[in-house]
Amino acid sequence: MTPPSVDLGSSNGAGSSMQGRVIAEMRTRIIGGQMEPGASLSEIALAEEFGVSRTPVREALKQLQTEGLVEIRPRVGTFVTIPTRREITELFEMKELLEGAAARLLAQRGRVPEIDRLEENLRQADAAVDRDDRDRYAELVQEFHDLIIVGADNGKLEAHYRMLMNQLAYPRLVTTSLSQPGRALQSDREHHTVLELIVAKDGDSAERVMREHVRASRRAVFAGLQSR
Structure with missing residues (x-):
């Protein structure tokens, strides 16, 4: 059963903690190879998997883009970075x-x-x-x-x-x-x-x-x- 979605605001301490957990888990998966280079990342699917709203997932993806691990292409999608x-x-x-x-x-x-x-x-x-x-x-x-x-x-x-x-x-x-x-x-x-x-x-x-x-x-x- 999918855990209930949690609405996480940026001012909420629990929300900040949950966002950090999402970032850490996704970073581990990308670095470890569980998420292959070039793989498409769905905010909806990730939110369902982590049992959170799309907001912390979206913020996590932005952070991972800053770290060079994902690429966000406007109106196209988000993908695990393929290094040249x-x-x-x-x-x-x-x-x-x-x-x-x-x-x-x-x-x-x-x-x-x-x-x-x-x-x-x-x-x-x-x-x-x-x-x-x-x-x-x-x-x-x-x-x-x-x-x-x-x-x-x-x-x-x-x-x-x-x-x-x-x-x-x-x-x-x-x-x-x-x-x-x-x-x-x-x-x-x-x-x-x-x-x-x-x-x-x-x-x-x-x-x-x-x-x-x-x-x-x-x-x-x-x-x-x-x-x-």
Whole structure:
């Protein structure tokens, strides 16, 4: 049974909370691939599914358009964004800059808790690669990069990175890159090298190798996209 529709005004605290829930759930679905690029999004259908009026859905779609996840075409409809090759390239270039800077900053901090978590991440990643568990390794890849960003301890950098990851729909691209033969093993080795340099407090080399790693990931993504 479809939940009753709830009229949510912008001044209503519960309404604001519901709108936030709609945004968060739709963002998760788009980034995770449950809503495919190019998919048409119906305000009416979404309102029925979430048990709300169309107003919070409409506002959620506007927010997701600001984040680059959906495209609203007046008098046509709303669609999950299909990033162009140029857009993916530009986003990866920004990812390279941000993650390179994060690796440098983390190396400068010394033995912080994120280092221990990164070492555990790599232990689990090694095991996932050994048993050819790409789904688990994909999760650990995302965690590795996230720990580098958090470990940099720079709020502005992290905020820009979060927005970028949403626009990239990063989990989908990780899966695409890992579809390439041998990429999981190579990626794992690259992660080990990055962490070794961070632990050694070699910020210059950590930044350089992290940027090389991101470029290698981008090449694997495009190779995977072309093979489809």
